[in-house]
Amino acid sequence: xxxAFFVRPKSMVTYLYADSSLTRGLSRLRESGYSALPxxxxxxxxxxxxxxxxxxxxxxxxxLRNSALRNAKIRDLLRTERAQAMPVTTSxxxxxxxxxxxxxxxxxxxxxxxxxxxGRSDIIRYFADRSTVSSRERITLKTAARA
Numbered sequence: 018x019x020x021a022f023f024v025r026p027k028s029m030v031t032y033l034y035a036d037s038s039l040t041r042g043l044s045r046l047r048e049s050g051y052s053a054l055p056x057x058x059x060x061x062x063x064x065x066x067x068x069x070x071x072x073x074x075x076x077x078x079x080x081l082r083n084s085a086l087r088n089a090k091i092r093d094l095l096r097t098e099r100a101q102a103m104p105v106t107t108s109x110x111x112x113x114x115x116x117x118x119x120x121x122x123x124x125x126x127x128x129x130x131x132x133x134x135x136g137r138s139d140i141i142r143y144f145a146d147r148s149t150v151s152s153r154e155r156i157t158l159k160t161a162a163r164a
Contacts, residue, residue: 020112021105023143024124024133032057032131035064035092042091043072055123055131056095063123063131066100067091105132109143116140 031049033042033056046054046069053068075094102123103115112135115122121134 019105020103020107020109020124020135023112023135023139024105025136025139026133027061027131030055030134033067033091034059035090035095037091039072039075039089039091039094042067046072053100053120055100055121055134056091057131061130063102063125063129064092065095065097066119066123067095068099071096102129102131109140113140113144 031045031051031054033045033054035056035058037045042054046067053066055066056064058064071094075089100119100121100123101115102125103112105124105126107115107124112122116135116137119137121136122140123131124133124135126132
């Protein structure tokens with residue numbers, strides 16, 4: 018199964034640019050209702066993700082005043098080890114392994130440009146549906162064997 022079928026396209030994903038201000042990032046995070054967002058370069062390359070906790074720890078560590086906060090950028094708190102991106106050619110099994118460690122899986126093309134995300138719930142639904150179909154097939158085969 019190709020994961021491209023499950024990708025929520027970039028146009029439907031809330032994301033941040035690394036050069037966005039912290040105040041803009043906080044606003045987009047709050048508006049989205051998500052606890053973490055992908056971060057892109059100005060050229061659209063996936064760089065990593067930032068979470069609510071990243072904002073909180075950044076502010077706590079620096080004890081920023083309002084004027085300093087206005088000048089801070091998303092890149093100042095970006096942690097690249099979070100929400101590792103996967104190429105669009107990734108197998109569903111590898112996607113599942115990745116989703117066990119993060120809420121969403123960013124998907125990139127061959128040159129690393131962000132094309133969208135696959136949510137953990139979409140991956141779980143795929144494997145649950147597949148498991149249900151396999152169970153039905155086993156029951157059908159057992160019934161056919163008895164006949």
